[in-house]
Amino acid sequence: MSVSNEPSEILQRKLFYKGRKFDYEVIKLRLPNGVEGDWECIRHPGGALAVPVTPEGKFVLVKQYRFTVKGRLLEFPAGTVEPDEDPAETIKREIEEETGYRAHQWQSLGKFILAPGYSDEYIYAFLARDLEKLAQPPQQDEDEDIEVVLMSGEELEAAIVAGEPIDGKSIASFYMARALLNSEG
Template identity: 50%
Template sequence: MAPVPAPEPFELLETVEAVDARKLRFERNRIKLPMGVEGTFGIIRHPGASLAVPITDDGQVVLLRQYRFAVQARLLEFPAGTLEEGEDPLDSMKRELGEEAGYSAERWDALGPMLPCPGYSDEVIHCFLARQLTPLENPPAGDDDEDLEVLLMSPQELDAQLASGNEWLDGKSITAWFRAKQLLGL
């Protein structure tokens, strides 16, 4: 799997505007691109995230149905979370798997990083396959503002949902599922 592309140099001419929001920062910058073109570009600065495709011992896929304000809908997603400052992506994912789905995992395989929206964000999501799951008796409390439901589906049911379009999966989950299926030989 290819690593995240190495940055190419650009010249920052001016930060026109910067707005801090919950774990994000929006910037409008005047820059000179590597090929010499100048322009104003918006970018969302993101601390990064991690995501897990959890698979139970009997082959069920653990998913979340989560309300997302930006699209005002409930989406199917894999457990994921924003990295805290200096946090290791795998440590973050272990915490999020417990908080969001109520599981711990013994086996972790890297599925590689992904860039979900490189046209306007520097976010990198580190994807993992989580196996040998154990349900937690007393899962740690998650974020107060998360509205989610834990679901179990067979891989065939998940593929059928994707094919039908009856349930929406977000892009990061679709990418991670595709990568996990390759590793699992599905």
């Protein structure tokens, strides 16, 4: 299923903030149904996410401090797609930096819109297998506070059901990967 392209008429556009990772703008629109109004939007270049699975069937996640929620979230490794970069290249870099693993087998799980109520960000999800633990520990970015966590599928699903702090893109990608892995037998 694809997004229907029913264009709105842009009446006015104002850029309020141009940031390092995203921009924030307010757009005065006339919707296809004729309604006019102001809509705020975060313009984001997209993100890439890996669902890494060890040969033993463990999922590799990171527990990362997120200032917006004032705590640590369990997440799959992910990163912002740089200008003119293929999301597959983004995630190959990010998985090594965040987890210390290199994947030798990659498979696209697809893409999805993260938060269409206020952002145009897409997440490009990949299944990462045939993992190799790197000899050197990962060099994390200065603004990252990350701990690597290995979990079985059952442990991760129990954490999701129990309401543990896990971000939505990781939950969605886990179930996408699980469906693919289950279809393979």
